[in-house]
Amino acid sequence: MYRELGISEEVLVFGQEIESKLTERFAEIDRVAEYNQLKVIRAMQECRVSESCFNYASGYGYNDQGRDTLEEVYAKTFHTEAALVRPQITCGTHALALALSANLRPGDELLSPVGKPYDTLEEVIGIRASKGSLTEYGITYRQVDLLEDGTFDYENIKKAICEKTKMITIQRSKGYQTRPSFSVTQIGELIAFVKSIKPDVICMVDNCYGEFVETIEPSDVGADMVVGSLIKNPGGGLAPIGGYIVGTEACIENCAYRLTSPGLGKEVGASLGVMQSFYQGFFLAPTVVAGALKGAIFAANIYESLGFSVIPNSTESRHDIIQAVTFGTPEGVISFCKGIQAAAPVDSFVSPEPWSMPGYDSEVIMAAGAFVQGSSIELSADGPIKPPYAVYFQGGLTWTHAKFGILRSLEELVQKGLVKLSK
Ligand SMILES: *Cc1c(COP(=O)(O)O)cnc(C)c1O
Numbered sequence: 001m002y003r004e005l006g007i008s009e010e011v012l013v014f015g016q017e018i019e020s021k022l023t024e025r026f027a028e029i030d031r032v033a034e035y036n037q038l039k040v041i042r043a044m045q046e047c048r049v050s051e052s053c054f055n056y057a058s059g060y061g062y063n064d065q066g067r068d069t070l071e072e073v074y075a076k077t078f079h080t081e082a083a084l085v086r087p088q089i090t091c092g093t094h095a096l097a098l099a100l101s102a103n104l105r106p107g108d109e110l111l112s113p114v115g116k117p118y119d120t121l122e123e124v125i126g127i128r129a130s131k132g133s134l135t136e137y138g139i140t141y142r143q144v145d146l147l148e149d150g151t152f153d154y155e156n157i158k159k160a161i162c163e164k165t166k167m168i169t170i171q172r173s174k175g176y177q178t179r180p181s182f183s184v185t186q187i188g189e190l191i192a193f194v195k196s197i198k199p200d201v202i203c204m205v206d207n208c209y210g211e212f213v214e215t216i217e218p219s220d221v222g223a224d225m226v227v228g229s230l231i232k233n234p235g236g237g238l239a240p241i242g243g244y245i246v247g248t249e250a251c252i253e254n255c256a257y258r259l260t261s262p263g264l265g266k267e268v269g270a271s272l273g274v275m276q277s278f279y280q281g282f283f284l285a286p287t288v289v290a291g292a293l294k295g296a297i298f299a300a301n302i303y304e305s306l307g308f309s310v311i312p313n314s315t316e317s318r319h320d321i322i323q324a325v326t327f328g329t330p331e332g333v334i335s336f337c338k339g340i341q342a343a344a345p346v347d348s349f350v351s352p353e354p355w356s357m358p359g360y361d362s363e364v365i366m367a368a369g370a371f372v373q374g375s376s377i378e379l380s381a382d383g384p385i386k387p388p389y390a391v392y393f394q395g396g397l398t399w400t401h402a403k404f405g406i407l408r409s410l411e412e413l414v415q416k417g418l419v420k421l422s423k
Contacts, residue, residue, distance in 0.1 A: 005404065006342070011411045014421050015403070018301045025297055029290045036212045036286035043076035044283070054276040061270030070278055071266075074234075074246050077282075078219040078226060082252035084266065085230075085244040087274050088259060092208050092229030093120040095243030099204055099227050100124065100167070102258035103251055106138035108166035113157045113190060114182070115145045118175045118206065140164065150180045152190050158197055167202040168194055172210040172218065173320035176392055178311060181319040184214050188221025195222065202251060208232055209320040209376075209394065212289040225251045231375040233321065236281030236288045237397040240274060240372050288377060289321060292395050295379070295402025296323035299393065302410060306419055308332075309388075321377075326390040327418075330354075333383040333391045335416050337367035339409030340381045340393065343401070344369020354385045362386035379405045 002012050053066035061067065067086070074083035089095045096118075104110060110125065122128045126135025134141065142165075144156045170190060174181045182190075191203045204225040205218035211233035219226045228234060230242030245255050256265035271278075300323055301314040309326040312318060327333050334354065341352050347369040354363035366382040368374070379402055381393035396402025413419040 002404075002407070005408075007404075007407050007411055008414070010421050011407055011414060015298075015302065015407045015410070018305065019298060019403070022294075022297060022301065026294055029293050029297075032215055033212070033286045033290035035215045036289075039215075040073075040077055040283055040286060043073045044279070046076055047072040049073065049279060053279065056273040057270045057275075058272060059270055060268045062267060064269070064271050066275035066279075067269065067271040068266075070275060070282075073279070073282065074244055078217050078246040080219045080226070080246040080252075081249040083244060083246040084252050084255050084259065085242065085278065086259065086269055087240075087242045087272060087278075088269050089243030089245075090241065092206075092227075092232065092243055093118075093124065095227045095229065095245055096121060096169075096206055097124040098243075098255055098259055099225050099245050099251070100134060100169070101137070102254040103202055103204075103225070104134060104137075104139045104166055107164065109140045109142060109162065109164035110134065111157075111160055111165050111168045112141075112143045112170075113152060113160070113168055113194065114170050115143065115179065116177070117169060117171055118208070121169075121206075146179055152186075152193075154193060157190075157194070161194065161197050161201070165198060165201055167204060169204050169206065170218075170223075171206040171208075173206070173208055173322060174311075175208075175322075178324070180312070181210070181322070183317070183319045184210075184216045184218055184221055187218050187223070191218075191222040204247075209322055212286045213293065213318055213320055219246055224248050225255075230278065230281070231372055232377050233289050233292075234282055234285050235278070235375075235377060236284035237371070237375065237377050238277040238281030238284065240277060242274070242278065288397055291397065291399035291402055292321040292377065293318055294399045295396040295406060296321055296394065298403060299323050299325065299406045302406060306421075322392060322394045324390050324392050326388045328389050329418070330385050330389055331416060332413065332418055333385065333389050334365055335412040335418060336391045336393075336409045337365045337381050337383065339412035340367040340379060340405045341369055342412070343405035343408035344379065345401070346371060360384060381409075 057064040071083040123130035126133030205223045207228040225247035230239035300310045303325045304314040311324040354365040363385040368380040370378040379396040383391035
């Protein structure tokens with residue numbers, strides 16, 4: 001089958017040799033997935049999820065049982081008092097913007113003790129001037145960068161916390177930066193430090209790409225709010241839209257009033273028939289994340305052994321599903337993305353090309369053949385066409401597909417003469 005799908009004998013053998021060395025690693029990933037699978041099932045059982053939770057609700061959505069029960073399931077899984085999980089939260093950025101704007105008031109200050117946040121949050125916060133930003137509402141922002149070695153700058157964090165500091169935001173995943181992603185334990189240490197200085201600071205974690213990678217989540221180590229996107233890990237590839245916020249009753253209540261309206265809060269917001277995909281996606285998420293992680297580790301091992309720089313490296317522990325590979329040439333980035341596209345179940349026949357996207361200062365190439373538009377729990381890759389010519393890739397709904405995509409990318413590089421497999 002691999003031959004029929006365009007994988008040469010030499011690439012297949014090379015991949016199999018790499019894979020055979022990863023048995024122990026993969027077994028550990030399976031153990032985490034097993035634990036998380038049981039965690040989700042237990043939450044669903046305790047919340048008495050039933051067939052009627054999948055019923056279509058329309059209009060105001062009063063007493064939408066499926067929606068309300070799903071929020072209980074999320075709260076139980078993340079060990080929080082409350083949750084807001086809605087198709088009306090359009091994406092991860094929206095969920096984060098909601099959590100921030102709902103819990104900050106004019107005169108408050110937001111602190112990021114982990115350096116620059118994700119690109120799209122710059123406009124939410126007002127780091128880049130933007131209509132409707134927190135800055136326009138009189139909310140100030142402060143940032144403490146990480147130390148050279150990627151660890152927290154405790155001394156300056158302490159100095160930055162002041163009378164006005166109402167909330168801190170911690171991004172778990174590196175996103176498209178080269179810093180390391182943080183483990184849940186590291187995040188817990190940072191939260192404990194901040195709370196030892198100012199106990200009533202609200203600690204929010206941007207959990208995008210991190211869900212189910214470990215057996216604990218940031219809410220297990222003191223986070224007051226944990227936020228993410230349903231077209232990433234927790235949607236399991238089935239959720240067609242959505243975002244979630246889990247956390248304390250007080251924070252989530254604020255979020256609900258901000259999402260809908262003061263006075264209405266969680267009571268309105270019909271689920272419009274998406275509930276089955278939300279439940280089933282959440283149920284599948286632990287194993288989907290395991291497949292994506294195996295793909296990331298497989299790719300790290302393949303490309304590291306060929307002499308390319310990879311972040312995280314081939315042996316590092318994982319705290320999110322993103323893998324970066326630095327090819328050093330535009331052709332490398334382009335070939336890799338073409339290979340990922342060619343391995344997709346959807347749109348495999350199109351060829352991605354670099355283009356000037358709004359908001360970026362260079363051309364960008366993106367590969368995705370997804371069932372849900374823009375879903376990055378599905379196998380996807382993108383890279384800006386500028387030095388150091390790195391590609392970021394993530395996802396894969398099954399390990400088999402992730403493996404095929406990576407082999408297909410390698411095939412592309414071999415055929416272009418960018419990589420030689422001779423030992
Ligand atoms: C993807 C992502 C976001 C934004 O999510 P969108 O759904 O793309 O709006 C925010 N933070 C991090 C770390 C992300 O990976």
